[in-house]
Amino acid sequence: MKKYDYLIVGSGLFGAVFAQQAKAAGKNVLVVEKRPHIAGNVYTEEIEEINVHKYGAHIFHTNNKEVWDYITQFADFNRFTNSPVANYKGELYSLPFNMYTFNKMWGVVTPEEAAAKIEEQKEEAGITEPQNLEEQAISLVGRDIFEKLVKGYTEKQWGRDCKDLPAFIIKRLPVRLTFDNNYFNALYQGIPMGGYTKLVSNLLSGIEIRLNVDYLKQKDELDALADKVIYTGPIDEYFDYQIGALEYRSVRFETEVLDIPNFQGNAAVNYTDRETPWTRIIEHKWFEFGTQEKTVISREYSSEWKLGDEPYYPVNDERNEELYKQYKILAEKEKNIIFGGRLGEYKYYDMDAVIASALQLCEKELV
Numbered sequence: 001m002k003k004y005d006y007l008i009v010g011s012g013l014f015g016a017v018f019a020q021q022a023k024a025a026g027k028n029v030l031v032v033e034k035r036p037h038i039a040g041n042v043y044t045e046e047i048e049e050i051n052v053h054k055y056g057a058h059i060f061h062t063n064n065k066e067v068w069d070y071i072t073q074f075a076d077f078n079r080f081t082n083s084p085v086a087n088y089k090g091e092l093y094s095l096p097f098n099m100y101t102f103n104k105m106w107g108v109v110t111p112e113e114a115a116a117k118i119e120e121q122k123e124e125a126g127i128t129e130p131q132n133l134e135e136q137a138i139s140l141v142g143r144d145i146f147e148k149l150v151k152g153y154t155e156k157q158w159g160r161d162c163k164d165l166p167a168f169i170i171k172r173l174p175v176r177l178t179f180d181n182n183y184f185n186a187l188y189q190g191i192p193m194g195g196y197t198k199l200v201s202n203l204l205s206g207i208e209i210r211l212n213v214d215y216l217k218q219k220d221e222l223d224a225l226a227d228k229v230i231y232t233g234p235i236d237e238y239f240d241y242q243i244g245a246l247e248y249r250s251v252r253f254e255t256e257v258l259d260i261p262n263f264q265g266n267a268a269v270n271y272t273d274r275e276t277p278w279t280r281i282i283e284h285k286w287f288e289f290g291t292q293e294k295t296v297i298s299r300e301y302s303s304e305w306k307l308g309d310e311p312y313y314p315v316n317d318e319r320n321e322e323l324y325k326q327y328k329i330l331a332e333k334e335k336n337i338i339f340g341g342r343l344g345e346y347k348y349y350d351m352d353a354v355i356a357s358a359l360q361l362c363e364k365e366l367v
Contacts, residue, residue, distance in 0.1 A: 002224075002225065002226055002227050003028070003030075003225050003226070004028045004029060004030045004225050004226040004227070005022065005027040005028045005029065005226065005227050005228065006018070006019075006022050006027055006028075006029050006030070006226055006227070006228050006229070006230055007030050007032065007222055007223070007225060007226035007228070007229045007230070008022075008029060008030070008031045008032070008229075008230045008232070009032055009215045009229060009230065009231045009232055009233055010031075010032075010033060010034075010040060010231070010232030010233055010341065010343075011031050011033040011038040011039060011040060011200065011204065011209060012039065012040025012041060012042065012200075012232060012341060012342075012354075013040065013042060013200070013341075013351060013354045013355055013358070014230075014232050014340050014341030014342075014344075014354050014355075014357065014358045015031060015040075015230060015232045015340075015341070015358075016031075016038070016039070016200045016203040016204050017070075017203060017354075017355050017358035017359060017362075018230050018340070018358050018361060018362060019031050019203070019204055019207050020074075020203045020204065020207070021358075021359070021362040021366060022362070022366060023206065023207055025362075025366040027366065029207050029208070030208050030209075030210070030225060030226065031204065031207055031208065031209045031210070032209075032210045032213040032215055032222060033209060033210070033211050033212075033213060034212070034213065034214050034215070034233075035211065035212070036211050036212050037197070037211065038197065038200050038201065038204060038209060038211070039196055039197045039199075039200040039201075040055075040200075040232075041055040041056070041058075041310075041312070042055070042058045042196040042197075042199075042200065042351065043055060043196065043197055043200075044195030044196045044197045044198075045197070046195070047255075047257060047296050048257055048292055048294045048295075048296060049292050050284050050285045050288075050290055050292055050294075050295070050296050051194070051195030051196075051197075051284065051287070051288060052255065052284045052296050052298070053196075053282065053284060053287070053298075054253075055251075055253075055310070055312075056251055056253070056282075056298075056300065056312070057267065057268055057282050057287075058196060058351060059080065059082045059184070059189070059191065059287075060077065060188075060189065060190060060191065060192070060351055060352065061082070061184035061186035061188065061189040061350070061352065062186055062187070062188050062189075062350075062351075062352030063186050063187045063188070064352055064356055065187075065188075066356070066359070067352045067355045067356050067359070068187075068188040068352075070355065070359065071199070071355060074199050074202040074203050075192035075193065075194065075198065075199040075202060076192070076193045077188075077190035077191065077192055077193065078190045078191050078193050078288060078289065079189075079190055080189070080190050080191045080267075080287055080288070080289075081181075081182050081183075081189060082182065082183040082184055082189070082267070082268070083095070083181040083182060083183060083266070084183060084266070084267075084268040084269065084270055084280075085264075085266050085268070085269045085270070086101075086149050086153075086269075086270045086272050087269050087270065087271050087272065088148045088149060088152075088272045088273055089273050091104075091148075092104075093105070093148075093149060094181055095149075095183060095270065096173070096174035096175065096176060096180075096181075096182075096183045097141050097145060097149070097173070097174065097175045097176065098175075098176040098177075098178060098179060098180055098181065099111065099114060099176070099177065099178060099179045100179060100181070101145070101149075102114040102117070102177075105144055105145060105148070106144070111177035111178070114177055115177060117142060118140075118141060118142040120142075121138065121142030121143045121144065122138060122139050122142065124143070125138045125139075125143060127139045130167045131167065132162065132163050132164065132165060132166065132167055133154065133162045133163075133165035133166065133167055133169050133170050134146065134151070134162035134163050134165075135167065136167035136168075136170050136171065137150045137151075137154075137162070137170050137173070140170070140173060140175050141173075141175055148272060148273075149272045150162070150170070150173075150272070151272075151274070152272050152273045152274035152275075153270055153271070153272040153279060154169075154170070155274060156274065156277075156279050156302050157249065157279055157302045158249060158302070158315075159249065159302065159303070159304050166316075166317060191287045191288060193288065215231070215233065216233070216237065216238065227336065228336045228337070228338065229336060229337040229338070230337075230338050230340060230361075231337055231338065231339050231340070231344055232339075232340055232341035232342075232343060232344050233343055233344065234246070234311060234343045234344075234346075235324070235327045235328075235331060235339055235343065235344055235345070235346055236323075236327055236346075238331075238339075239327060239330055239331075241307075243323060243326050243327060243330075244323055245307065246314065246315075246320055246323055246324060246327070246346055247305060247314075247315040247317075247319075247320050248305035248309075248311035248312060248313060248314055248315060249302055249303070249304070249305060249312055249313040249315060250302075250303050250304070250305040250306075250309040250310055250311060250312055251300050251301065251302055251303065251310075251312050252300075252301040252303055253298045253299070253300055253301075254278075254298065254299040254301070255296060255297070255298040255299075256296070256297060257294055257295075257296050258294060258295050258296070258297060259294055260294070260295060261292070261293055261294070261295060262283075262295060263281075263283050263295050263297050264281060264283050264297070265283075265286075266283065266286060267282060267283055267284070267286040267287050268280055268281075268282055268283075269281050269283075277301060278299040278300055278301050279300050279301070279302050280299075280300050281297055281298070281299050281300075282297065282298045282300065283295055283296070283297050284296045284297070284298070311343060313348060314342070314346050314347060314348055316346075316347075316348065320346070324346040327346075338361065338365070340357065340358065340361060341354060341357070341358075342354065345357075
């Protein structure tokens with residue numbers, strides 16, 4: 001006799017949203033989580049009364065009203081606006097690329113002058129159909145901005161030369177001929193007050209959760225408890241890497257408490273030169289307009305992923321996409337198991353897209 005309708009593997013946003021909806025539909029749910037805490041990579045840990053984004057900065061933004069209306073039932077969101085700063089060898093530039101950036105780089109004052117400068121540098125480079133990330137970036141913002149603000153950061157982030165990266169990676173780069181410093185051009189944006197862990201805890205209210213449980217090591221025993229499994233872990237790990245391992249980029253964090261109230265004056269500062277080993281520094285208190293006497297910063301170091309590391313960003317190149325397609329065929333043959341989320345679908349998902357995907361599954365599944 002099965003005890004649960006659904007066993008949910010992973011307590012990140014996908015698993016937590018499905019669990020909440022399943023419970024609301026009268027289903028009996030068990031959530032198992034490999035880590036000693038809930039919330040997956042959106043987990044926030046309180047240090048010095050500051051909600052520290054333990055696995056990297058997470059800034060919620062969406063144009064999807066259904067997703068916004070859904071998620072704001074479980075937390076109040078503040079009005080945080082993402083306006084990162086780029087630091088190139090001590091020179092500071094506005095991100096996203098906008099009129100402040102163009103003025104600092106070239107001394108131009110009007111949008112017409114900025115557009116002309118970009119077009120001039122694009123023509124000098126002779127790019128008509130961008131074939132890689134470098135060509136795509138130069139065609140969007142010109143060579144000067146590419147060299148100072150894109151090249152070093154991107155090569156640290158991906159561990160590859162910009163010429164060897166596909167053009168699509170940079171296509172969503174915001175470029176504006178206005179003085180708008182808002183990185184995300186989204187209708188709804190903010191940070192859940194009290195942190196993401198509190199948000200996920202509210203989603204999972206009243207639901208049985210078992211922490212420190214490695215599903216794949218206890219698969220038969222756990223599968224026997226439920227009619228269906230929602231699996232949000234890495235799809236290739238589920239199949240014991242039988243076709244090969246999918247590639248990811250990983251991130252290492254160095255977090256420290258500083259006995260000062262303000263380290264950099266902004267939540268995110270990107271270090272865009274190649275020589276600085278970290279990609280960016282996050283100062284966590286500014287996500288929630290902190291007034292604490294101390295501050296907490298995290299330096300982020302991008303690295304090539306290897307088995308045992310935390311997978312962060314799927315490397316969606318041709319080889320990996322082909323490999324994922326083969327795993328997807330295997331996944332479709334599995335009985336009573338649904339693969340979802342960033343790792344289960346090997347997809348670079350923003351948070352709102354993860355929630356939308358989970359809600360879509362609920363509509364199909366919970367009828």
